Amino acid sequence: MPLLDIGGTTVNFPYTPYDCQLAYLEKVLQCLKTVIIYSENSNGILESPTGTGKTLCLLCSTLAWLQDRKAQTELNRQANLASLVVDGGTLNKQQLDSLSRNIQQSTGVTWGGSEFVVPKIIYASRTHSQLSQAVQELKRTAYNNMKVSVIGSRDQLCIHEQVRKEKNNSNKIHMCRAKVAARTCHYYNRYEDIKRNSEIRSLMGDVVDIEDIVTYGEKQRVCPYYMTRELKSDADIIFMPYNYLLDPKMRMNQGIEIQGNVLIFDEAHNLERICEDSSSFELTPGDLATAMEELTKLAQKMLEMAKNEDQSLVEDTESGSMPGTLVDLEKEIDEIEVLNTDKGLTKPGVFIFELFNKVHIGFESKNYLIDLFEKMISFVSTDAAGVTVLSKGSGLTKIVDVIKVHIQPAPQNNQKKKMDTWTTSSKPTKSGKTLCYWCFSPGHRMLDLVSCGVKCIILTSGTLSPLKSFTAEMQIEFPITLENPHVIEKHQIFVGSMGKGPDNTVLNSNYETRYGKVLRLNINFSRIVPKGLLIFFPSYPVMEKCIENWQSNGIYNSISQYKAIYVEPRGKGLLDDVMDEFYDKINNPALNGAIFAAVCRGKVSEGLDFSDDNGRAVIITGLPYPPRMDPKVNLKMQFLDEMRNKNKFKSLTGQEWYRQQASRAVNQAIGRVIRHRQDFGAILLCDTRFSAASAVSQLPLWVKPHVKNYDMFGKIIKDVIVFFKTTELKVSL
Incomplete structure (x- = not known):
């Protein structure tokens, strides 16, 4: 395999690269090196057509850089620790490690400060199949000895006979948790036994994808889902779908740490929509009706089992406080007057907080409500053995998701700015009004990642053009850009x-x-x-x-x-x-x-x-322009025009965004x-x-x-x- 010297970093590449591949490798390393040399964020947006080896270039350049970073970090660590030896003696690696641990235990900090921290590479793509292809690509490189973790959902990883049959993902989660808590999942119990007696990584090897883990789990009768969570703790590169990064709730549930790490969004042409969707919701009359039906069934069941069950849950159910809250919310939504039944009613984003406060759902009560609702969901979904007992809990789950994501303390200094990012809309349906809380700024999620201390964000795809408008939507700086030609004649x-x-x-x-x-x-x-x-x-x-x-x-x-x-x-x-x-x-x-x-x-x-x-x-x-009569399209265009006029950030006009959507859809189609x-x-x-x-x-x-x-x-x-x-x-x- 050719060894390429690219700006001082040696990259082991499988074959002699094309010119466009060299350009891509150089841009990726430029992003990463700027982070370390100048200790500042340096993001990149890189377009390279399908067929130009984009994934291969990404993996080889980032892992070559990471390998160098790890080697340099170890040399610096040893040099600094060795300097502490007063009598001029030398320390072997075991003694150096011991001294480093002693320093950390006695001072409470990692020796050497941030300069010795080695970032992880977090590689995100849209689907698990795309991630699987990337892992297979990695296996064929010289970097197949790097430690890998692939984060997936229970849909891909659960092998329990009962749980995997459940079609609703939310129900799967609660069934799994119930079985784990009751220690009735023999796959999880086997995982704990292995974890106590050996390292999961030593058993699995370095490069593993979802298929590898599931095959191993089925053969050894051990839980693949919890194995993947364990493998990420020491991984050099972690593969995961977009939503695991963009959704703060999923990041927390999966224990994904992004501070100080490098994030790569591959196949990023859909990122704008996914960022907006992750901060939006629609609450339909059906959602509320289902949640109230589940609470009614829960109340009946809990009254029958009152002597044996959790009394706090029984008291809240008996008092009718939870059903009453949802009834009040339904009433408040129904009382919203919508004069134009075609266009609905639009209010500023802050309206959602006012609405929830009317039914006593606010930041102060958020944690209590979430805890109580999740107890209810677990109960209506499963019993201790993980068997479905009442209903699916889908309505209550929707309520919890809304509260978790959208009830938060108002910002102290820029409250107006934050509220203007969203629009609350009520639109009539056949059986009532749907409450829509739409985010029109994908940059909100990008700014969230930056605020969490991410060192570098690289967005890449075969179709990101036009880059200028794409960058404007993201609201963070991308000083490093690339528009690659194709490799064809x-x-x-x-x-x-x-x-x-x-x-x-x-x-x-x-x-x-x-x-x-x-x-x-x-x-x-x-x-x-x-x-x-x-x-x-x-x-x-x-x-x-x-x-x-x-x-x-x-x-x-x-x-x-x-x-x-x-x-x-x-x-x-x-x-x-x-x-x-x-x-x-x-x-x-x-x-x-x-x-x-x-x-x-x-x-x-x-x-x-x-x-x-x-x-x-x-x-x-x-x-293929978006449907011009769609309220969401119109409101998005209005939002962009308002932001442009207020000079809050570099924004497209509504019309520019409208044309951009058509152009990007065309570019994606011709890329087939x-x-x-x-x-x-x-x-x-x-x-x-x-x-x-x-x-x-x-x-x-x-x-x-x-x-x-x-x-x-x-x-x-x-x-x-x-x-x-x-x-x-x-x-x-």
Whole structure:
């Protein structure tokens, strides 16, 4: 493996790097070195297209730096401890360690102060499957001897026969806790036995992912969930999903320490939305009704068991204080007058505190209420043996989540600023009003991480463009940035934007023309694109309506003569089967391939890989703007405009954010093709608005130089035919 000297750090890389990989390695190390040299936060936002080895570069650079840091720390520690030897003697490592421990025990501080603290690398991604891929990548590097921990939920890690059958994650948590407390989980008991007699790390090895841990747990009949929590204590690098970092409650529950550590958010193109969602909630009439029903059942059960159960819980249940609180809350919400039933009613964020105070839910009572509600949830979910006894506790869990996250002491110096970050909205539903508490500032979560003492935050993805607007949303400084080109040659990519279809009709998928004849162009492209053709629509309703029109006017049958058509389903759990059928058609040499119709921001556009024949071309049928009539979209735009006018922070305007959302969704969709160095494909932008310079400027750096505008549909058809013929010939040589 080549040893690369990058700014004084030796990086062991698996092969000779491309130029774009060297640039990426340099930027990552620049972030990390600035932290140590200048003792200040130095964040980076780095874009590198899929197929450029981004994950490999991240792992090799951060772990090379960490390895150097650990070695230097040990040398400094030994030098400082050795200087304490008065008679000129020498100390071996065992004596040095003993002296260090004695100093720490007698003074209460770690010897050497903060300069000897070695940070941990916390690597976060969106899904467990993405994390698993990163761990597999790490196993193939020279750094596979580093200590690793992968944090997962009970969904991925629990192997108890009863608990793993429970579909509701909240119920799983309470069933698990009940069994652990009652010592009726033999897997947890086995974990405790092993922990008392040996080190978990020595049994598991250094690099382990979720599959490794679950396999080991099943074989040894020991709890994988608690093993992962133990492994993180001495880990060099910890892998976890985004929400474990962004949600303070989950950080606390999982015991995740971020102070002094380095945070990496991979696949960060969705980070804006996830940050906002982690600080938001919607409380529906159904949530309140379910919680009150659970309390009623609890009261009945507790009265029957009053002599044998926790009297404090019985007294609170009998007094009706908890059901009364929820009834009062429901009443207060119902009494909110909503004049415009379409738009709902919007109030400043501080309204939520006023509302809860009316029903005696406040910061002073928060801890008592949370403790009491969690006792109730545990009881209504399970008995001591972990068997479901009453109801699922989902309503009470929702109430606890709301109280935990959103009832907090008002800031002393910037109360108005903090309250303006959120909007409280009440919107009518069929059976009552839904209370919505929406956060419109993703920067709130970023600022929270910085305030906790994080040393460095690196955001990276294949599609972060436009970087300027993305950075503005995060509200923290990113002095180190990178927009990488692709590793492919120019003959491997074709990018064409067209303003007119085959019948000279203007291509524009706006509201007025989106259901017209403009999509007849797909017949022509289905003939000339080999194997897999992806077609992305702005939304599910647009896609479904267009396909309905295709079917009614014969276009669907015309296209099907050349390629079978598959459509992205809305429902969860249905996509895998559809994808398997699509791949079968692609892999059948007797067929011409297939078409996959999907939606920007949908499951397909966000994470599926259409490399090689699976995706030789992608058609974007329009700019996927967010729904303009959605109250949440309107309020977000209003919020940004207000913040911009008040000069509270560097903010986008509402309109800039609106355009940015469409651009980022397009960039994510076109990233489905051209997934590695030998891959090739065409990107077809079928909307007249893509011909504008402003639209092209929002595309990724690796796409912009190749964009060619076409006025005549016949010309682009001819060029696409030539592209595939010449590129296939070059690749085959």
